[in-house]
Amino acid sequence: MTSEQSVEPESSSEETAKPRHAGFAYTLGRSLITPLARLVYRPRIEGRENVPLDGPVIFASNHLSFIDSIAIPVAAPRPVHFLAKSSYFEGTGFQGWMSKTFFESIGAIPVRRGAGQAALDALDLQRQLLDEGLAVALYPEGTRSTDGRLYKGRTGVAFLALQTGAPVVPVGLIGTDKVMPVGAKVPTLKERITVRFGEPLDLSPHGPATSGRARRLATDEIMAAIHALSGQELAGIYNEAPAQSTIEKIKQALPHERR
Template sequence: MSTFYWSAKTFVVAPATRLLFRPWVKGRAHVPAEGPAILASNHLSVSDSVFMPAMLDRQVHFLAKQEYFTGPGPRGWVTKKFFQATNQLPMDRSGGQASLRSLESGLECLREGKLLGIYPEGTRSPDGRLHRGKIGVAKLALASQAPVVPIAMIGTDRVQPIGRTLPAPRRLGMIFGEPLDFSGRTESATDHRVLREVTDEIMEAIRRLSGQEYVDVYAADVKSGRVPAPPRPGRD
């Protein structure tokens, strides 16, 4: 754990999180005390990457969107330095070889016995619902044979909804589920059907923990308008 990360977490982030947001936590013991693991979480707020690691003893290395490392101007420089100092890994979400190279950095992190945080939805939920997962999480799980810990962040969308600069002091929660073991399917690591099955199992585990409504479309497609947001039950 880097000195900056440990100091910031121990003396600033964790105390502030406990004081201002009074987080409740269930299942923390499901996170391995040592060795690699994939922490696969729903994604409701940009602050998810702050709140969840603050409640764990071990450092979490997140696959963070590449835009956090390439922003313009002084603000972009500060953001880049912060993410680099906290050992976050840039994730290219454009697809193809660029995305595969980004996943390789996550795989290397797991090979080194670290905790890797990932949001299988690929981006924050635009409507509070749980969206279709991308298969990158399955590729990492099968290639590394690391356990996958499903996580539900609760109420962080009310603490810091999309468009809000600073989080509002409100209580939030998180639930860590039992680790999922996919080591028996490693020989099918290149089979798209198996990758989709593994991803869907992970998303179902997150859904059970979070209680969110699941919609079988990608969050990024809803955000971009490429596909309309599915109607909620009971609405026209």
């Protein structure tokens, strides 16, 4: 694919520095899917030089489409892991095998989604990946934006960065919602996307991970960097499903930390 900055072939050092989680499917996906996706979708990739090539790093991105989790690994100059619903890995028959193989090939790691303990388990898994010196991709908004606006960030990404000391590389994705809108079965080949990597953020000056104020300030810095890259309209609110009960409405109205 072409880009506003030339996309050089991966160097041998990058190709051999495979994470411990890499198996045959990941190796195959890294060597085949990445160049194929670049050839077909011709993404504009900016700021690849901002990405540290080794050590732990958190990619914090806006979230517009299902293919965001493909666009980032395809554009990044190093392997990237992200969490995906465990149901993608648990299917049976040929279709189940295809789904599992595909998600493994793009660096996905299965996790059970949900609040409470499930959310804590997911956060702990991401911390383990960072402790191993790997790169993970996360969406501070929590879920996809269906109207194209950039929503307020939840503090989980900042907590992870402050806890591990990993730098945060902000990512601005543009056009992925046009290539594959919410609800679409397959992506279109008529549109191009842009992937912008910003300069790494050191969030440690905000304070420790145990401080709610530090987490909030760090999150706001991350979201400001993403906004500068994506140019989206700011929603000014959290991206969450409408409350279904009176109690849920009260909980959403009360000030509390979204994680």
